[in-house]
Amino acid sequence: MTRRPLNTREDHAAPPKATVREVTDVYFGQEVVDPYRWMEEPESAELAEWLEAFNAFTRAQLDRLPLRDALLARLDEVSNAGTTVLGVQRRGQRLFYLKLAPGDNDLRLCVRDGFAGAERTLVDTEATTIEGQHASITSFAASHDGRLVSVLISPSGSEYGAVHVIDVLTGRETGDRIERTRWDAGWWLPDSASLAYLRFPELPADAPPTEHLRNVRVYLHVMGTSTAEDRPIFGSDVASGGGFDETFIPHLLVPVGTRFAIAVTSSGVTHNSAFYLAPVESMSQVPVPWRRVARIEDGVCEVAIHGDTLYVLTFDGAPRFKVVRTSISNPDLKRAEVVVPETDAIVQSIEAAKDALYVKALDGGMTRLSRVDFAIGREEPIELPYEGAATIAVADALHDGILFTHSSWTHPPALYAFDPVRRTAVDTRLVPPHPVDMSSIDAVLTQVPGHDGVMIPLMILAQRGSHRGGTQPTLLSGYGAYGYAFSSPWFNPQMLPWLERGGIYAVAGVRGGGEHGEAWHRAGMQATKPNTWMDFIACAEHLVRERYTSPEHLAGEGTSAGGLLIGNAIAERPDLFGAAIINVGLTNALRMETTANGVPNIPEFGTHTTEDGFKALLAMDAYHKIRPGVEYPAIMLTYGITDPRVNPWFGAKMAAQLQRVAGDDQAVLLRIDYDAGHGVGSTKAQRNSRAADCFAFLFDRLGGRR
Numbered sequence: 161m162t163r164r165p166l167n168t169r170e171d172h173a174a175p176p177k178a179t180v181r182e183v184t185d186v187y188f189g190q191e192v193v194d195p196y197r198w199m200e201e202p203e204s205a206e207l208a209e210w211l212e213a214f215n216a217f218t219r220a221q222l223d224r225l226p227l228r229d230a231l232l233a234r235l236d237e238v239s240n241a242g243t244t245v246l247g248v249q250r251r252g253q254r255l256f257y258l259k260l261a262p263g264d265n266d267l268r269l270c271v272r273d274g275f276a277g278a279e280r281t282l283v284d285t286e287a288t289t290i291e292g293q294h295a296s297i298t299s300f301a302a303s304h305d306g307r308l309v310s311v312l313i314s315p316s317g318s319e320y321g322a323v324h325v326i327d328v329l330t331g332r333e334t335g336d337r338i339e340r341t342r343w344d345a346g347w348w349l350p351d352s353a354s355l356a357y358l359r360f361p362e363l364p365a366d367a368p369p370t371e372h373l374r375n376v377r378v379y380l381h382v383m384g385t386s387t388a389e390d391r392p393i394f395g396s397d398v399a400s401g402g403g404f405d406e407t408f409i410p411h412l413l414v415p416v417g418t419r420f421a422i423a424v425t426s427s428g429v430t431h432n433s434a435f436y437l438a439p440v441e442s443m444s445q446v447p448v449p450w451r452r453v454a455r456i457e458d459g460v461c462e463v464a465i466h467g468d469t470l471y472v473l474t475f476d477g478a479p480r481f482k483v484v485r486t487s488i489s490n491p492d493l494k495r496a497e498v499v500v501p502e503t504d505a506i507v508q509s510i511e512a513a514k515d516a517l518y519v520k521a522l523d524g525g526m527t528r529l530s531r532v533d534f535a536i537g538r539e540e541p542i543e544l545p546y547e548g549a550a551t552i553a554v555a556d557a558l559h560d561g562i563l564f565t566h567s568s569w570t571h572p573p574a575l576y577a578f579d580p581v582r583r584t585a586v587d588t589r590l591v592p593p594h595p596v597d598m599s600s601i602d603a604v605l606t607q608v609p610g611h612d613g614v615m616i617p618l619m620i621l622a623q624r625g626s627h628r629g630g631t632q633p634t635l636l637s638g639y640g641a642y643g644y645a646f647s648s649p650w651f652n653p654q655m656l657p658w659l660e661r662g663g664i665y666a667v668a669g670v671r672g673g674g675e676h677g678e679a680w681h682r683a684g685m686q687a688t689k690p691n692t693w694m695d696f697i698a699c700a701e702h703l704v705r706e707r708y709t710s711p712e713h714l715a716g717e718g719t720s721a722g723g724l725l726i727g728n729a730i731a732e733r734p735d736l737f738g739a740a741i742i743n744v745g746l747t748n749a750l751r752m753e754t755t756a757n758g759v760p761n762i763p764e765f766g767t768h769t770t771e772d773g774f775k776a777l778l779a780m781d782a783y784h785k786i787r788p789g790v791e792y793p794a795i796m797l798t799y800g801i802t803d804p805r806v807n808p809w810f811g812a813k814m815a816a817q818l819q820r821v822a823g824d825d826q827a828v829l830l831r832i833d834y835d836a837g838h839g840v841g842s843t844k845a846q847r848n849s850r851a852a853d854c855f856a857f858l859f860d861r862l863g864g865r866r
């Protein structure tokens with residue numbers, strides 16, 4: 161396969177050359193040479209200048225692609241056609257949710273009294289800037305009485321920010337403001353005047369990145385008081401019943417209508433966590449009398465409370481998960497009663513409502529919901545509108561039934577209310593009907609034999625009646641990490657501009673994900689990680705073998721931890737792909753542990769401090785596999801400058817390495833968004849711009865309808 165060089169012109173005719181300064185590390189007697197270690201310095205003016213020059217080169221290349229403007233126009237049209245509603249919370253009859261309506265560029269926080277009530281916008285950050293960067297709502301939490309709502313607002317996709325408290329009736333801020341936090345907007349106690357929240361330690365400016373996520377604590381704030389008076393109520397050094405690793409991230413749950421607060425801690429990258437319980441009225445005690453009810457080793461993923469009964473979702477002895485129950489006053493997981501036994505379906509989550517325990521499971525790639533009556537204990541299936549993906553949105557001890565969202569690859573999301581008396585689910589119409597029609601798209605789920613004979617789920621989307629001639633531009637996407645079932649259905653009209661022009665979109669459910677339970681996850685992590693990209697390669701070979709496409713018309717894509725997947729796929733089988741996209745991707749696994757987010761990821765990827773861990777990390781390090789004299793596919797890497805999860809220097813090092821070994825004829829683009837991070841908090845315009853760039857790049861390299 162002959163690779164076509166970039167079509168350069170005088171303006172930004174070539175990307176800048178990166179200086180090589182080799183650093184040699186020795187791990188257990190093995191030397192590893194790193195030519196671009198200097199790029200890891202966060203304050204490097206040299207790196208900043210190089211990134212800006214490379215980004216300008218990339219921008220010039222993308223802007224001259226003939227389809228780019230048309231693709232962006234279609235993306236804008238599609239994204240402004242329908243309404244997105246996320247994160248619904250119910251407090252009494254009052255509903256809170258995030259909304260992105262036609263014409264909106266960012267999510268707004270809205271409230272209404274009942275489904276028929278008039279909608280009011282409480283927080284709209286579209287015109288808000290922080291130090292010249294756009295700001296977005298990252299999370300929100302409504303108080304138990306629905307009178308206050310806490311909102312985490314973060315600048316430029318950084319995910320870190322400040323929690324603001326809003327009076328729901330007036331729409332004004334109360335003046336309570338919490339800094340140095342991330343992820344959650346806090347957890348209200350039943351008095352609706354006390355807010356537990358996550359706070360990071362205040363570190364000196366020269367503190368190493370690996371300290372940034374250590375010793376995170378949960379604090380308690382009383383409305384109207386100074387945050388300087390707030391005290392820690394949970395953390396590695398303030399948890400009774402046994403402390404936990406200082407790198408673990410704690411958080412709190414305070415279920416509406418129950419007598420208990422639930423403290424949770426884990427690495428943040430595994431299903432299993434440690435769980436502690438304490439009466440909500442004890443949160444003012446010093447220390448809070450937390451009682452541990454599940455250790456990390458117990459394989460517990462979630463808990464739900466009904467009265468004095470604790471329902472537990474666990475993979476202990478059940479790789480596809482099971483649900484058990486035990487007494488809160490005298491918990492004993494070893495003797496817990498099985499409520500939902502392990503089956504072929506993968507139990508993914510549990511929620512307790514007033515009337516029953518509700519269970520979500522993945523069965524044959526599709527979601528199943530079921531109801532377990534508290535009195536009878538029998539599991540009954542809930543009839544869903546169609547085959548697709550459902551998520552329990554709202555369940556609490558004060559209301560019978562649940563609210564759940566439902567969608568599929570070709571059906572837009574809707575919010576349904578399940579009535580346990582009538583056993584029916586009704587569309588609440590909180591989400592308006594989506595006008596974008598994807599009914600002409602066929603979604604076919606197949607199974608592909610992997611390198612060792614294991615069958616890999618592969619979803620293929622294409623226009624109905626499209627010709628299978630081996631020349632259609634095809635984008636194969638994969639992830640394979642943290643036990644996340646990446647190939648589950650989701651409605652994504654942003655793919656329409658690709659599909660409408662004859663493109664095929666395929667999603668591989670590779671090992672490392674959660675398509676077949678915890679065993680599937682563990683078959684693609686640490687030492688078994690090569691299965692992840694080998695499964696992806698097997699799916700690519702299937703698409704070629706079945707004449708959906710051919711190598712010169714096939715692209716691979718991976719995002720975040722999926723950077724390991726696509727980086728290694730192109731490193732080991734460059735002949736199989738005509739192009740590749742690496743989105744905010746982890747590509748230099750051996751150095752991940754040196755970053756702020758690297759330490760929490762050790763359970764998933766391993767550590768270089770042990771010989772086995774080092775060997776596993778080197779085996780999954782795509783950066784160190786790039787070799788001179790190899791013809792790699794055209795590659796575009798996209799990163800956000802404020803990314804707190806995967807530092808932009810991962811992309812810089814990978815781009816420089818590809819450029820160095822492949823020469824000027826190698827098509828390597830590095831796209832940097834200077835007002836974005838890992839994707840959380842990106843605006844509609846940012847998402848559309850990135851998608852237009854990616855599609856235009858792929859059509860240019862793979863061919864397709866103009």
